Amino acid sequence: MTPATRAAPRPADLELRYPVGQCNSQGDRMRQGLAFALGYLRNPRRVGAIAPASKALAQAILHEVLRAEPQVLIEVGAGTGAITRALLPALGRVGRFMVIERDPGFAQLLRRSFPDLEVLNHCATRLDALDIDLHAPVTLVSSLPLLSMTREEARGCIDAMVALIETRPGSRLIQYTYASPHLRPFRDIPVGWRWRRAASIWANLPPATVWTLEQASHPSLVHNAVH
Numbered sequence: 001m002t003p004a005t006r007a008a009p010r011p012a013d014l015e016l017r018y019p020v021g022q023c024n025s026q027g028d029r030m031r032q033g034l035a036f037a038l039g040y041l042r043n044p045r046r047v048g049a050i051a052p053a054s055k056a057l058a059q060a061i062l063h064e065v066l067r068a069e070p071q072v073l074i075e076v077g078a079g080t081g082a083i084t085r086a087l088l089p090a091l092g093r094v095g096r097f098m099v100i101e102r103d104p105g106f107a108q109l110l111r112r113s114f115p116d117l118e119v120l121n122h123c124a125t126r127l128d129a130l131d132i133d134l135h136a137p138v139t140l141v142s143s144l145p146l147l148s149m150t151r152e153e154a155r156g157c158i159d160a161m162v163a164l165i166e167t168r169p170g171s172r173l174i175q176y177t178y179a180s181p182h183l184r185p186f187r188d189i190p191v192g193w194r195w196r197r198a199a200s201i202w203a204n205l206p207p208a209t210v211w212t213l214e215q216a217s218h219p220s221l222v223h224n225a226v227h
């Protein structure tokens with residue numbers, strides 16, 4: 001087939017053609033933005049944002065991840081990999097780095113961009129199906145748009161994330177939101193746990209707040225305390 005007779009690419013072909021995880025050049029960033037925008041058009045409620053995380057947000061999340069020494073790092077809702085890429089320096093410090101993404105197109109893109117990572121095309125509600133040692137401290141990084149997805153899906157994802165960290169001592173959940181910096185990602189947290197506001201990133205579009213759900217270090221702390 002000559003170039004003149006070749007069929008025009010469909011949006012689904014366009015978004016799958018480029019590994020975008022390396023994103024070194026402006027062109028790479030534009031392709032990542034395009035892939036993300038197409039994902040948003042496919043399912044706006046589930047993608048929950050019109051642009052990938054900024055470098056500033058991704059760096060703030062890396063900084064928060066490196067505050068602890070988890071054995072297992074899991075990113076849920078990795079999209080086109082903007083945060084995944086920023087988390088690569090943590091790879092040498094964790095035993096395992098798993099990436100969970102529900103959208104098959106994004107999951108395929110992530111596999112091609114990060115061939116050394118375990119990329120699973122799973123729903124976050126199925127975190128219980130992962131084969132993870134009960135003694136391994138886990139840091140879970142979530143980009144899930146809990147406020148825009150359906151209430152049932154959000155509930156299922158929250159329950160699965162909390163169950164994963166609650167059963168493994170030393171585990172934490174890092175979740176960012178685009179809501180008011182005073183609004184915690186969700187309220188029903190286990191007794192003895194608290195939300196800590198780790199960073200506010202005004203340079204992100206839209207501005208984002210990074211929260212960490214962790215066990216309170218002192219028993220006298222109120223379980224919902226915000227710092």
Ligand SMILES: C[S@@+](CC[C@H](N)C(=O)[O-])C[C@H]1O[C@@H](n2cnc3c(N)ncnc32)[C@H](O)[C@@H]1O
Nearest residue numbers: 052053077078079080081082102103123124143
């Ligand atoms: C805000 S976007 C992620 C953005 C990503 N951190 C980035 O900056 O490129 C949310 C992602 O969560 C994924 N997602 C939504 N619901 C999910 C679920 N139940 N399980 C796994 N992934 C889910 C969406 O497909 C989307 O890629």
